[in-house]
Amino acid sequence: MDQTEIARRIALGRNFTKCAMDGDDGFVSDQQQRLPQPPLVKAAMRERALRLPHDFDNLALAGDYARLVGARRTRRVYTGEAISLLQLSFLLWASQGVESVRGKSYATLRTVPSGGARHAFETYLVVNSVEGLAPGAYHYLPMTHALEFLNPVDNREETVSEMLMGQSWAAKASVVFIFSFVPYRAEWRYGIYAHRVVMIDLGHVGQALYMAAEAMELGTCGIGAFSQAACDRAFSLDGQEEYAVYAQPVGRYADADAPKELEFYAFLKERE
Ligand SMILES: Cc1cc2nc3c(=O)[nH]c(=O)nc-3n(C[C@H](O)[C@H](O)[C@H](O)COP(=O)(O)O)c2cc1C
Numbered sequence: 491m492d493q494t495e496i497a498r499r500i501a502l503g504r505n506f507t508k509c510a511m512d513g514d515d516g517f518v519s520d521q522q523q524r525l526p527q528p529p530l531v532k533a534a535m536r537e538r539a540l541r542l543p544h545d546f547d548n549l550a551l552a553g554d555y556a557r558l559v560g561a562r563r564t565r566r567v568y569t570g571e572a573i574s575l576l577q578l579s580f581l582l583w584a585s586q587g588v589e590s591v592r593g594k595s596y597a598t599l600r601t602v603p604s605g606g607a608r609h610a611f612e613t614y615l616v617v618n619s620v621e622g623l624a625p626g627a628y629h630y631l632p633m634t635h636a637l638e639f640l641n642p643v644d645n646r647e648e649t650v651s652e653m654l655m656g657q658s659w660a661a662k663a664s665v666v667f668i669f670s671f672v673p674y675r676a677e678w679r680y681g682i683y684a685h686r687v688v689m690i691d692l693g694h695v696g697q698a699l700y701m702a703a704e705a706m707e708l709g710t711c712g713i714g715a716f717s718q719a720a721c722d723r724a725f726s727l728d729g730q731e732e733y734a735v736y737a738q739p740v741g742r743y744a745d746a747d748a749p750k751e752l753e754f755y756a757f758l759k760e761r762e
Contacts, residue, residue, distance in 0.1 A: 506685065506686060507686060508686075509683075509686065510683065511683050517681055517682055517683075518681075519677075519678070519679055519680065519681040520677070520678045520679075520681065521678055521679045525678070527596070527678060528672075528674050528675050528678055529675075530591070530595060530597070530598050530609070530633075530675075531588075531598070531609075531612070531631070531632055531633055532612050532629075532672065532732075534629075534631055534638055535629055535638060535640060536629075536638040536639065536640065538638070538639075539631055539634065539636035539637060539638040540623075540636055540637050540638070540639070541634065541635065541636050542575065542578070542579035542582065542583075542635050542636060542637055543575060543576045543579050544579065544583070544635060545576070546576075546579075546580055546583070548576065549576060549577070549580055549706065550706070551705045551706065552704075552705055552706065552707050553705075558701060558704050558705055559701075561704055562700055562701060562704045563704075563709075563751075564709075564710070564711045564712065565709025565710065565711060565741075565743045565751060566659050566660070566709075566711050566751060566754055567659065567662075567709075567743060567744075567747040567750045567751050568659075568662040568663050568664070568709060568739070568741030568742060568743055569662075569741065569742045569743065569744050569747075570619065570662045570664075570741070570742075571619065571664070571741075571742045572619035572620060572621050572664055573619070573620055573621070573664040573665065573706075573708060573740070573741070573742065574620070574621050574622075575620060575621055575622045575623060577706050577708065578615075578617075578620050578623070578664075578665060579635070580702055580706065581665075581667070581699060581702050581703060581708075581740060582613060582630050582632075582635070582637075583601060583635060584601055584698050584699065584701070584702035585601070585602065585613070585667070585695050585696075585698045585699040585702065586600060586601070586602065586609075586611065586613050586630065586632050586695065587600055587601045587632060587635060588600050588632045588633055588635070589601065591633075592607075597609075598632070598633075600632070601698065602691075602694045602695050602698045603691070603694055604691045604694070605676075605680070605687035605688070605690065605691060606676075606679045606680065606687070608675050608676040608678075608679055608680070608684075608687075608688075608691075609675070609691075610671055610672050610673065610675035610676040610684075610688050610691070611669045611670060611671060611672070611688075611691070611692065611695060611735070612629065612630070612669070612670045612672060612732065613629070613630035613632070613667060613668075613669055613670075614627065614628065614629055614630070614640075614667075614668040614669075614670060614724075614725045614734075615627070615628040615629075615630070615637075615665050615666065615667060615668070616628075616643055616646065616649070616650055616653075616665065616666040616668070616724070617664075617665050618646060618650075618661070618662075618663060618664055618665060618666070619664045619665075620664055620665055623637075624639065624642070625642070625643065625646060626639060626640065626641060626642040626643050627639075627640040627641050627642075627643050627724060627725060628640060629725070640725065643724070646661065647661040648661075649720075649724065650663075650666055650739075652717060652720045653666075653668070653716060653717055653720045653721050653724055653737070654666075654713055654715070654716050654717070654737060654739075655715050655716055655717050657713065657715070660711070660713070660737075660739040662741060663739030663740055663741035664708075664740060664741045664742065665739070665740050665741075666737060666738070666739045666740075667699065667737065667738045667739070667740065668716075668721055668724070668725065668734050668736075668737050669692065669695060669734070669735055669736045669737070669738075670725070670727055670732050670733060670734050670735060671688060671692075671732065671733060671734075671735040672731065672732045673685075673688075673731065673732075674731065676688050692735060692736055695736070696712050696736060696738060699738050699740070700712070700738075703740050707742075707743075708740055708741065708742060708743070709740070709741060709742070709743035710738045710739065710740045710741075711738065711739060712736065712737075712738055713736070713737040713738060713739070714736070716734065716737050718733065718734060721733075721734035721737065722734055
C-alpha cells in the first residue's frame with residue numbers, strides 16, 4: 491500500500507470518528523421516510539431455548555463499586571475451571587439484558603445505553619466450561635433472557651484460537667462472547683451516521699461485561715484483533731447484514747497467575 495492510499499484511509503477513518511450530524515447535507519433516514527422498522531432483535535434460530543436463571547440476589551458479588559472500578563483489569567490467564575450458569579446469566583444480562591420494551595415495540599431499554607435505543611448487537615457464545623451447559627456455540631435471546639444451542643464446535647481450542655487470530659490463551663476461558671452487529675437496525679434511524687454511534691454503543695457493552703465479570707472475580711479481555719471470516723463462519727453470519735464486531739473471553743483467574751499476566755506486558759517493561 492503506498493503513502494497516498496494510507497493517507498486516504500487515515501482521512502476516511504478520522505472522518506468516521508467525527509460527528510457530522512449537525513451538517514445540512516440533506517440526508518433523510520429510512521425512519522424519516524417512514525419505511526418499516528427492522529426487528530428489535532434477531533429471531534430465534536432454533537426451536538428450543540433454555541431460560542436462564544435470573545435470581546441474581548443469590549450471586550456472591552465482590553465489594554462495592556469504588557473497589558470494582560479500581561480492581562478492573564484485563565485478564566488473559568484463566569484457570570480453565572467452570573463458571574456457573576447463574577454467573578453466565580449475569581454476564582449476559584449485564585451486557586445486553588432487556589429491561590423493558592417501549593413505545594409499542596419501538597425500542598428495548600437494556601442494562602446498557604445505546605444511541606436512539608437501537609441496540610444493534612446480537613450476542614453469541616462459544617461455551618467451553620459452564621456448569622449445566624454442553625460445550626458449543628450458542629445465541630442469546632435477550633427478550634426472554636434465554637440461550638439457544640446452535641451446534642457443537644469441533645476442535646474448540648483450535649477454533650477459538652483461529653477466531654481470535656492466534657490468541658490461543660483465550661481457549662482456556664470458560665466462555666467466549668462474540669458480539670455481532672446488525673447494521674440496518676441502527677441505519678434505519680441514523681443512516682450514514684449510524685456507524686460511529688454503534689462503535690460508541692459497543693464500548694458500553696464491553697465495559698459492562700468487564701465490570702460484571704470483575705464483580706464475580708472473573709476475568710475478561712476485550713478483543714479487537716479477531717478473524718472476521720472465522721468469527722462470522724462460526725455462527726453462520728452473512729458478513730453483510732450481520733457480522734462480528736467484538737469478542738471477550740471470560741474465565742476464572744487465580745491471583746497466583748499474576749506473574750503470567752505480566753508476561754503480556756513485556757513490551758512495557760522494555761520501555762521502562
Ligand atoms: C477495543 C479493544 C480491543 C482490544 N483488543 C485486544 C486484543 O486483541 N488482544 C489483547 O490481548 N488485548 C486486547 N485489548 C485489551 C487491551 O490491551 C487492554 O485493555 C489494555 O492493555 C489496558 O489494560 P487494562 O484493560 O487492564 O486497563 C483490547 C481492549 C479494547 C478496549
